[in-house]
Amino acid sequence: MLRAHLNRVCAAFVLLLMTAPAFAGVGKVMFVLGGASIERGQSAIAAQRGQQLESGDTLVTGLSGRMHVRMDDGAVITLKPDSRFELTDYAVEEAPAPAAQAPAPAEPDAPIVRTRSNGRAFMSLLKGGFRTITGLIGKADKEAYQIKTPVATIGIRGTHFEIQLINGELFLAVWDGAIDVLLPGGTTSFGDGQQFSFGLVNDEGEVTGFDEPPEAFGGTDDTSTLILGGRGESEGQGNGQGEDKDQTDQRRPVEVASTDDPEELDRDDDPDPDPEPDPVTPVATGAGPYRESSGFTTAALSRAVVIEESGDVTGFVAGHPDGAASYDVGTAAVTNTGFDPNTEIRWGRWADGVATIAIEGGATENLDLTSQSLHYIVGPTGDEPVLPITGTASYTLVGNTNPTDGNGNVGVLGSASLSANFTERTVDSVIDLAIADTVWNASGSGTLTDDSNLFSGTYDTVSVNGETAGNSGIFDGFFIGDGNNNGTPDGAGLIYNLTNGTDSVTGGAVFGEPSP
Numbered sequence: 001m002l003r004a005h006l007n008r009v010c011a012a013f014v015l016l017l018m019t020a021p022a023f024a025g026v027g028k029v030m031f032v033l034g035g036a037s038i039e040r041g042q043s044a045i046a047a048q049r050g051q052q053l054e055s056g057d058t059l060v061t062g063l064s065g066r067m068h069v070r071m072d073d074g075a076v077i078t079l080k081p082d083s084r085f086e087l088t089d090y091a092v093e094e095a096p097a098p099a100a101q102a103p104a105p106a107e108p109d110a111p112i113v114r115t116r117s118n119g120r121a122f123m124s125l126l127k128g129g130f131r132t133i134t135g136l137i138g139k140a141d142k143e144a145y146q147i148k149t150p151v152a153t154i155g156i157r158g159t160h161f162e163i164q165l166i167n168g169e170l171f172l173a174v175w176d177g178a179i180d181v182l183l184p185g186g187t188t189s190f191g192d193g194q195q196f197s198f199g200l201v202n203d204e205g206e207v208t209g210f211d212e213p214p215e216a217f218g219g220t221d222d223t224s225t226l227i228l229g230g231r232g233e234s235e236g237q238g239n240g241q242g243e244d245k246d247q248t249d250q251r252r253p254v255e256v257a258s259t260d261d262p263e264e265l266d267r268d269d270d271p272d273p274d275p276e277p278d279p280v281t282p283v284a285t286g287a288g289p290y291r292e293s294s295g296f297t298t299a300a301l302s303r304a305v306v307i308e309e310s311g312d313v314t315g316f317v318a319g320h321p322d323g324a325a326s327y328d329v330g331t332a333a334v335t336n337t338g339f340d341p342n343t344e345i346r347w348g349r350w351a352d353g354v355a356t357i358a359i360e361g362g363a364t365e366n367l368d369l370t371s372q373s374l375h376y377i378v379g380p381t382g383d384e385p386v387l388p389i390t391g392t393a394s395y396t397l398v399g400n401t402n403p404t405d406g407n408g409n410v411g412v413l414g415s416a417s418l419s420a421n422f423t424e425r426t427v428d429s430v431i432d433l434a435i436a437d438t439v440w441n442a443s444g445s446g447t448l449t450d451d452s453n454l455f456s457g458t459y460d461t462v463s464v465n466g467e468t469a470g471n472s473g474i475f476d477g478f479f480i481g482d483g484n485n486n487g488t489p490d491g492a493g494l495i496y497n498l499t500n501g502t503d504s505v506t507g508g509a510v511f512g513e514p515s516p
Contacts, residue, residue, distance in 0.1 A: 026091065027075075027087075029047050029050065032048065033317065033328065035061065035063075039060060053069060054087075056086075058086045058087075059086075063082050064314055064328055065081055066315075068304075071135055073092050075121070081128065082128050084125075085125055085126070086123060090122070119144065121144065121145045123146070125147060125148070125165065129162065130162060142157060150165065151165070151202070151205075154179055155179065155180040156179050156180070157178045157179070157191075159176055159179055159191060169200055173217045178194060280381070281305045282302070282454070282480065283316050283377070284298070284476055284478055284494065285327065286374070287372060290367075295499070295506050298319030298320060298321075299454045299456065299477050300317075301454070302317045304316060307378070311337065313334065314328070315327060316378070322362060324360040325360060332351060332353030335348065336348055336402055339399075340491070343398070343490050344480070345377060345480065347378070347493070348401065349401045350369055350374045351372075352369060352370065371406055375508040377477070379493060383481075391422050393419065395419065395492055395513065397416045398513065400510060401507050407436070407503070411505070413431070413509065418494060420479070426446070427446050428443075428444070429444055431507075433505065438464055438465050442473045442498055444473065444475070453481075456475065459498065462498055471500045475494055475495065475496040479491070494509045
């Protein structure tokens with residue numbers, strides 16, 4: 001399983017920073033996907049995991065970039081692609097101790113952010129959008145938290161929300177808590193205890209409420225009500241006040257799961273319940289040849305997958321031969337795509353360009369896909385499925401990417417099968433394909449990863465035009481949950497890589513329709 005290992009800030013370093021508040025760190029970058037940078041003064045710095053943030057920094061993401069940051073008061077902010085977000089005046093201060101009381105000894109392992117409820121958080125969204133879970137700042141003093149946009153100013157009351165600027169209009173969604181939208185003509189509230197949790201503010205200052213998430217957040221905006229006119233005249237329910245509305249049926253956006261394990265705080269003094277951790281998305285990927293080898297395959301439970309409105313997958317965090325890595329489509333094209341509605345598994349490959357692989361703790365590599373492809377299979381986002389502990393199942397091929405080699409050839413997958421013995425925690429795979437006037441047949445077995453829905457294995461027998469000497473292969477994949485409630489996973493995704501010592505072939509296969 002892909003797990004992010006977050007570096008903790010050294011207490012001595014924090015104390016050193018506190019002696020120079022003009023340059024004090026107020027948070028740090030937890031995760032970057034695609035192009036992203038930090039503008040500080042007259043310079044721009046490439047955003048990297050673990051990088052400290054300062055008040056006054058402007059966070060910038062490229063057309064396919066995302067950045068996830070965690071502030072020292074516990075706030076979590078995820079920037080969407082093509083965004084500019086300024087930490088205009090962000091300061092985190094320790095709560096002062098009573099004058100007559102000696103300070104208690106510091107606990108080395110206690111997160112400093114537990115006591116950082118004082119301070120101010122004034123920010124500006126200049127372009128694009130973001131999603132956030134607010135921290136301690138603003139819980140005691142609501143005036144200490146404010147987000148300015150070209151359209152309106154946002155105040156909070158302890159919440160989980162997101163906003164997006166599109167063509168001069170501000171779309172908003174409140175998933176927990178409430179926000180205030182401040183305009184010259186009045187204040188409109190959204191979220192808990194309000195008539196609407198979703199809305200739009202146009203460049204004339206008109207505020208519209210939606211019964212469902214707007215299209216900008218993956219929903220529909222067919223039903224709307226004008227609740228504040230452009231010059232402040234109230235319409236309908238006035239400032240958004242109305243009968244309580246049950247929000248339990250509202251859903252979070254499924255555009256991306258992008259937290260990289262934010263390690264939410266467990267605070268006994270926080271009256272608001274901690275937000276549930278973001279769900280995971282199973283991802284299998286592979287390419288070949290790669291470096292000096294025939295190629296690689298990997299499967300992981302990812303917390304960051306970028307799925308465009310078209311359904312194309314353009315970025316994800318997944319496994320890598322060197323550990324974990326962030327994959328970005330770069331200049332490559334997304335092709336050979338498909339989606340199975342029964343399993344909700346999608347597939348495709350990147351080709352004809354240069355993709356990037358940013359290895360965690362290492363360098364960023366350019367992967368030339370002019371003569372080969374990177375294949376991916378992405379499962380549905382949700383809680384990690386619990387696999388049955390006994391029983392067997394055989395699966396039918398329901399989709400696939402066309403196999404490719406390192407010479408620019410694209411082949412045809414003739415057939416494939418997958419079976420699992422959940423009692424023994426083993427899997428068996430058979431692949432038959434044709435490419436560049438050669439016929440490849442492979443069969444092998446593997447094992448399920450402990451306490452996971454992931455599996456990996458090797459092909460013990462690989463024949464190329466009937467010859468088996470010197471041939472080998474590997475595969476990685478995942479099972480997805482039991483939506484049919486019959487005790488058996490609904491489907492699986494698998495990436496394979498085969499080689500005869502000279503050429504290598506990579507492809508993906510999607511399976512469904514399980515039978516005992």
